[in-house]
Amino acid sequence: MKDTAKLSTENISSLVATGAGFDLLRYYTLPDFLGKDAPYLLYFMGKNIARETTIETFEELYEFFQYMGWGELQLKKEKRRELVFHLQGHIVEKRLNQKIFPVDFRLECGFLAETAQSITGDTYECMEEVLTKENIIEITATKEK
Template identity: 50%
Template sequence: MRGNTSKINLEQLQSLVHTGAGYDLLRYYILPDLLGKEAPFLLYYMGKNLARNSNMEKLEDITEYFQQFGWGTLSVVQEKKKEILFELSGHVLEKRIQNPLLEVDFKMEAGFLAEAMKILQDVNGEGFEEVDKKKNLVVFKVVHT
């Protein structure tokens, strides 16, 4: 359990040292083994919880968190009245998608986006992801419910 209840800010994240290999093995290899068939559901809600504990004030903050978490480069593709589309790309993401050792999913990122948009726009929503292996990117849709 965390002893400090303050929110995570971008400056704190920038001071952390991390390696992608350790993170990927923990996230895609060990956690699913420990969590079993509930892993996608739990990872989604872990992402929501992470967003609730992050200090975000504007849409650009979300993209910066994605970068600092090592998730990749997030960009807004399209905004509609009841949904917003994001695209996640980058070298790290490409390596993750193409790695034969890992069965990757992006539930945590989808949960993070759903909760982040709730925080910024004060509307409930759900996040969905679709991996495009040919283009080495992930498209996220956050739908307001």
């Protein structure tokens, strides 16, 4: 196995891809192979991807989400035990409004949980909620005890 570079906003921006191919793999092929465990495995795949990054700030995290084609991420609320993020934008809206397959945001949640831990030093678990009228994904990162 060859050595690979850590992922960063600098080197990820050099990748060329379309979201359609990624979405077919993510929402059609993986669930076909993985069955009902697909959402759990996608969450851990997101955590694994995050472990291979060099993200050190929330600003770098927001930029990384855009480069990955996951949408525009913003921290909306910071509470003692929670961080509440909104994921939105044209890409998110298109994913939510397509009629081919059901979508989830488990990969993004896993990535966000692991990255928030590396930035803050606290362990988080993330869950998403679709705010349908606004075409926004609200991701709540809850600090584990």
